[in-house]
Amino acid sequence: MILIADGGSTKADWIALNTNKEEAFRVRTLGLNPAIVPHEELSNRIVNMFQLMHIKDEVTEIHFYGAGCGTPKPIEILKSILESIFVNAKIFIAEDMLAAVYAASGKEPALVCILGTGSNSCYYNGEQMEMMTASLGYILMDEASGNYFGKKLIVDYYYQKMPKKIAEKFRNEFDLDADHIKKNLYRAPNPNMYLATFAKFMFEFKEEKYIKKIIKKGFQEFFKYRILPYNKTAETPIYFIGSIAFYFRDILEKIAQKNNLVITDVIQRPIDNLLAYHKDNIN
Numbered sequence: 001m002i003l004i005a006d007g008g009s010t011k012a013d014w015i016a017l018n019t020n021k022e023e024a025f026r027v028r029t030l031g032l033n034p035a036i037v038p039h040e041e042l043s044n045r046i047v048n049m050f051q052l053m054h055i056k057d058e059v060t061e062i063h064f065y066g067a068g069c070g071t072p073k074p075i076e077i078l079k080s081i082l083e084s085i086f087v088n089a090k091i092f093i094a095e096d097m098l099a100a101v102y103a104a105s106g107k108e109p110a111l112v113c114i115l116g117t118g119s120n121s122c123y124y125n126g127e128q129m130e131m132m133t134a135s136l137g138y139i140l141m142d143e144a145s146g147n148y149f150g151k152k153l154i155v156d157y158y159y160q161k162m163p164k165k166i167a168e169k170f171r172n173e174f175d176l177d178a179d180h181i182k183k184n185l186y187r188a189p190n191p192n193m194y195l196a197t198f199a200k201f202m203f204e205f206k207e208e209k210y211i212k213k214i215i216k217k218g219f220q221e222f223f224k225y226r227i228l229p230y231n232k233t234a235e236t237p238i239y240f241i242g243s244i245a246f247y248f249r250d251i252l253e254k255i256a257q258k259n260n261l262v263i264t265d266v267i268q269r270p271i272d273n274l275l276a277y278h279k280d281n282i283n
Helices: 038-049 050-054 071-086 095-106 146-158 164-171 178-186 191-199 209-230 245-248 247-259 273-282
Strands: 002-007 010-016 023-030 061-066 088-095 111-114 119-124 239-242 265-266
Touching: 002 273, 010 273, 023 038, 023 050, 023 191, 038 050, 038 071, 038 095, 061 071, 061 095, 088 095, 095 111, 095 119, 095 239, 095 245, 095 265, 095 273, 111 209, 111 245, 119 209, 146 191, 146 209, 146 245, 146 273, 178 191, 209 247, 239 245, 239 247, 245 265
Parallel strands: 002 061, 061 088, 111 239, 239 265
Antiparallel strands: 002 010, 010 023, 111 119
């Protein structure tokens, strides 16, 4: 049995393949970002999924692509946990950016971007990823991500910069007590996931001038820091992965045009494309 996993900060999608490369089942766990989630919680999120535990001794390979897996220390943390659970498996761990590449362009050169709970980008030259800079996460970077927009909504609400009609709906939908917000940001696990939950609110008001302005500004920042520095032309394929890109594709395409670029495709969840890639490339 082979497990293929695409793990973001909010959730992780798993697919099990049998010896004939046929899909046995798929499940979803909570996010498994080893740079943010404590060791014990990472383990619990896996062992509490019955389907995974039911086949744990049959698993011979795990291909895990995850947020927070771009540097050695988090990779080692997650690898040790997986090895302790799936004792007969060879473990392969890479960052979620590589999963996005495989899901989007396969082996063809392209710019590939993630706009989900967090954000990132790379240029894949057909053999390896070229990245302009390391990602420093939700506090310092993550332009145009779910947590970026969530943070903006909360700040605007508190500074009374949000239109009254939208502010009222926002207040009715979320617990905006200052102590509750601070607890989730500074004491509870996964503050990036917490912030990203607010971004879903934007979908309901995406035609409102205020929301459009926020989204456009965020997307332009992403292009400024995460796409334009690669100095690629409109002939270069550009793929976006993630729910933020998927649900606001129309605005994203306009920002791309403004920067003389053309978006090739937007993929909400990469797991199906990732599965197809592995079926073609697993011996």
